[in-house]
Amino acid sequence: MSTPVKKVPIHLQSAQNRLLIKNGKIVNEDDVLEQDVYIEDGIIKQLGRNLIIPGGTRVIDARGKLVIPGGIDPHTHFEFEFMGITSVDDFYQGTKAAIAGGTTMIIDFVSPKKGESLVDAYYTYREKADNKVCCDYGLHVIIPQWHDRVPQEMAALCSEHGVNSFKMFMAYSFMLTDSELYLAFENCKRLGAVAMVHAENGAIINKNTERLLAKGITGPEGHELSRSEEVEAEAVNRACMIANQVACPLYVVHVMSKSAGLALVQARERGCRVVGETLAAALACDGSQCKHPCFQHSAGHLLSPPLRSDPTTPQTLMTFLAQNDLQLTGSDNCTFNKTQKELGLSDFSKIPNGVNGVEDRMSVIWEKGVHAGIIDPCRFVAITSTIAAKVFNLYPRKGCIGIGSDADIVIWNPNQTRTISAKTHHHAVDFNIFEGMECHGVPEYVIVNGRVCVDEEQLKAVEGFGNFVETPVFPPFIYDIENAGKLKPSNNGILNDLIAEKLAKAEIEPKTSVTPTLPDSAVSTPSCKGPRPEGQRNLQDSTFSISEDADVERRSCIRVKNPPGGKSSGFW
Numbered sequence: 001m002s003t004p005v006k007k008v009p010i011h012l013q014s015a016q017n018r019l020l021i022k023n024g025k026i027v028n029e030d031d032v033l034e035q036d037v038y039i040e041d042g043i044i045k046q047l048g049r050n051l052i053i054p055g056g057t058r059v060i061d062a063r064g065k066l067v068i069p070g071g072i073d074p075h076t077h078f079e080f081e082f083m084g085i086t087s088v089d090d091f092y093q094g095t096k097a098a099i100a101g102g103t104t105m106i107i108d109f110v111s112p113k114k115g116e117s118l119v120d121a122y123y124t125y126r127e128k129a130d131n132k133v134c135c136d137y138g139l140h141v142i143i144p145q146w147h148d149r150v151p152q153e154m155a156a157l158c159s160e161h162g163v164n165s166f167k168m169f170m171a172y173s174f175m176l177t178d179s180e181l182y183l184a185f186e187n188c189k190r191l192g193a194v195a196m197v198h199a200e201n202g203a204i205i206n207k208n209t210e211r212l213l214a215k216g217i218t219g220p221e222g223h224e225l226s227r228s229e230e231v232e233a234e235a236v237n238r239a240c241m242i243a244n245q246v247a248c249p250l251y252v253v254h255v256m257s258k259s260a261g262l263a264l265v266q267a268r269e270r271g272c273r274v275v276g277e278t279l280a281a282a283l284a285c286d287g288s289q290c291k292h293p294c295f296q297h298s299a300g301h302l303l304s305p306p307l308r309s310d311p312t313t314p315q316t317l318m319t320f321l322a323q324n325d326l327q328l329t330g331s332d333n334c335t336f337n338k339t340q341k342e343l344g345l346s347d348f349s350k351i352p353n354g355v356n357g358v359e360d361r362m363s364v365i366w367e368k369g370v371h372a373g374i375i376d377p378c379r380f381v382a383i384t385s386t387i388a389a390k391v392f393n394l395y396p397r398k399g400c401i402g403i404g405s406d407a408d409i410v411i412w413n414p415n416q417t418r419t420i421s422a423k424t425h426h427h428a429v430d431f432n433i434f435e436g437m438e439c440h441g442v443p444e445y446v447i448v449n450g451r452v453c454v455d456e457e458q459l460k461a462v463e464g465f466g467n468f469v470e471t472p473v474f475p476p477f478i479y480d481i482e483n484a485g486k487l488k489p490s491n492n493g494i495l496n497d498l499i500a501e502k503l504a505k506a507e508i509e510p511k512t513s514v515t516p517t518l519p520d521s522a523v524s525t526p527s528c529k530g531p532r533p534e535g536q537r538n539l540q541d542s543t544f545s546i547s548e549d550a551d552v553e554r555r556s557c558i559r560v561k562n563p564p565g566g567k568s569s570g571f572w
């Protein structure tokens with residue numbers, strides 16, 4: 001079989017090929033620039049003020065707005081066959097929702113059946129996705145079972161099919177044993193691939209589930225009881241230990257608890273190279289939602305690892321992100337409708353696991369991170385876009401606003417608000433875990449490969465406009481140890497002097513004292529009615545605020561030295 005060839009209608013190939021974004025403030029992960037952006041044929045061609053550009057170019061005025069790299073969601077499951085059913089957001093609806101929220105690239109997971117060739121499963125996904133995606137996409141491949149052909153298939157996916165990442169499970173019926181994980185990580189290391197792991201102790205979950213059901217605990221509240229924080233943290237620790245035996249860098253997906261976050265910090269202190277991802281869901285919701293008397297509400301919030309009962313979890317995870325103890329965010333968008341969730345009405349272990357997030361991730365993280373004063377706009381860009389681009393070796397093509405980069409750009413209005421609701425979202429699913437949450441920060445324009453796909457907040461996504469993007473092996477961010485050292489002090493969420501100076505022009509005043517206080521609970525209570533080169537700067541912990549003028553609303557961004565119960569660590 002050869003790589004699928006996508007047929008994009010001619011009129012879509014170079015739509016709106018010239019665009020100038022004027023008067024905005026470009027925010028990259030490490031810098032803020034007062035520059036205009038000129039785009040031609042989907043690529044950023046010029047940056048600066050007073051650019052000389054061809055006549056007939058469309059001009060968008062971004063005065064008072066931030067011009068940021070489009071979000072990259074490294075964790076979605078569209079049309080995912082899981083627990084006997086298929087998630088309802090397909091590659092069209094899912095990527096359309098992504099764009100509506102300011103995400104311009106997603107990376108989904110090929111999910112081979114046990115015994116199926118990984119390469120065949122990859123083709124199945126390409127066929128499902130290529131003509132549906134509204135934005136660019138990449139693919140990770142799940143390894144559901146270890147057998148002799150797997151190493152060869154992994155090698156073929158890396159060398160011939162543009163895949164550089166594999167996900168292994170430590171729970172569910174397709175979990176791998178420790179020795180199989182060892183082999184999988186060893187192969188990832190040999191190929192220069194990113195080893196991703198779903199870290200929960202599957203054997204203990206199975207035993208707990210049997211015990212809970214036998215006791216008559218059958219509702220959604222049983223879900224977290226069966227997979228407590230230590231069940232997650234133990235697996236994180238074990239995965240890090242196993243990866244370290246073969247010196248394989250590790251990416252832990254969906255870190256959902258303080259205990260798991262701390263396990264990562266401790267592993268890194270022992271010398272393990274590990275990247276930690278958390279989810280929009282975990283940053284905005286807590287486990288109390290799964291105890292709600294309405295089944296649609298409680299089951300609607302059910303995913304694995306679960307939202308945690310400890311109500312300080314969302315803020316702590318955000319603080320981990322601020323301190324680079326966690327590095328990036330995904331959505332794990334895996335949506336099931338009410339009727340699908342009802343498969344588990346009398347047995348929580350049969351409720352399909354998964355929630356929405358691809359549309360609201362950017363707004364939710366802005367709200368709980370920047371608006372709440374825990375991270376600055378540069379760190380927002382890092383954790384929603386740049387670090388994903390670096391980990392999966394897409395940087396600087398994606399994840400930054402630079403000359404030569406893809407024109408995947410969001411014009412972000414931090415002064416605008418919107419209220420999230422299933423009634424207005426663009427997903428196929430009938431429920432939204434962020435229902436009723438008011439978010440400051442709205443994507444007014446979303447530009448996907450140079451095409452304006454959200455235009456003054458109006459969604460104009462085009463089915464099939466996106467392309468499959470190959471992810472090359474040996475991402476320097478995780479494989480080049482020397483560079484990894486240099487990346488460590490990249491904008492660590494802290495406003496350094498130079499950025500402070502630049503933002504000062506854009507209304508930022510550094511403060512002198514550190515106030516290690518966190519804002520009041522960031523937990524939402526939804527209602528239920530049914531190429532950045534060398535020279536990364538050293539950053540000191542500091543407190544700063546963005547002062548108000550005509551353009552930018554006042555924000556107080558607080559750096560906290562140590563997370564509650566934890567200690568900041570370096571990147572590796």
Ligand SMILES: NC(=O)NCCC(=O)O
Pocket residue numbers: 077198254302303304305332334353354355
């Ligand atoms: N997370 C979840 O509950 N569903 C999606 C599958 C996975 O990522 O484990």
Ligand SMILES: [Zn+2]
Pocket residue numbers: 198253254304
């Ligand atoms: Zn998972």
Ligand SMILES: [Zn+2]
Pocket residue numbers: 075076077332334
């Ligand atoms: Zn997932």
